[in-house]
Amino acid sequence: LFEEVGADPNNPPKMTPELDEIAQKLEKFDANGNIERVGLLPAGLTWWGRVFGGSFYDAENQKITANDPRIVAALDWEASYRQRLGPEKVAAFQSGFGDYMSTQNSFFVGKEAMTQVGEWFIQFQKKFAPDLVMEFMPAPYPEGGNENTTTFDGSVFTIPTGVKAPDASWEFIRWLSEPQNMGDFCYAIQNVPPKIAPASEERFVSDHRFQLAVNLLNGPHAFGPDKMPVNDLLYSRLAEAESAVFNGQMSAQEALDQVTAEVQAELDKVLQRGS
16 A cells, blocks of 8 residues: 555654655545545554653652643644544544454455554454555654654453462463463464563564564563553543544643543542552
């Protein structure tokens, strides 16, 4: 698709202005102006906010900073795609997307020329679209933003209070944490193993796309959840703010000011209870 619009797939965009230009060239419409293909529909403020150089939490002062000017800029940028295409037309277009984990994934059927994924998407492509030529690139960033940014979380295995066989539960967790077993499990779902040795095995990094994911996770701009007790609330409120801005109900500044105030109030309550 890059070649179709005169772009070089071996030299993907590094900065957001280049990304915007290529994304717009990749858009297709029918005779009535309805969307048939988008170049990109950027979303996911917890990620793009980091790409733009923002921070969601000031740990030293225990302050929520969701209205960091760079995060506001990221949300404004995300929303600019919907504003240009038309929120109603985008909604109608997305309503036609098939199941994500299927051959009808919007990227696999060509409705999205670019999409935001992690290393796990390699497994989806191999299973659902084995003939598709799919390349990865790091997120393009604006001036003053963060190059080679990624966010991450993970699966945490726990033993709840009151289980009938806690020793057997621990034995399973211990067994799954051994490098070979961890590697086999993560390879089956194409996730980066949390231990360096299995993550560096040839079966993983022989795919240059997976190697890119490993490199990003080991880079200086890999961000996990902030170490504070109201991340779930923050993430849900950010998603609601994103939706409101996409639909033209609020400005990015208004929405993120509201998120900051609401989540800060909850954080203050939790910290007060803890003290």
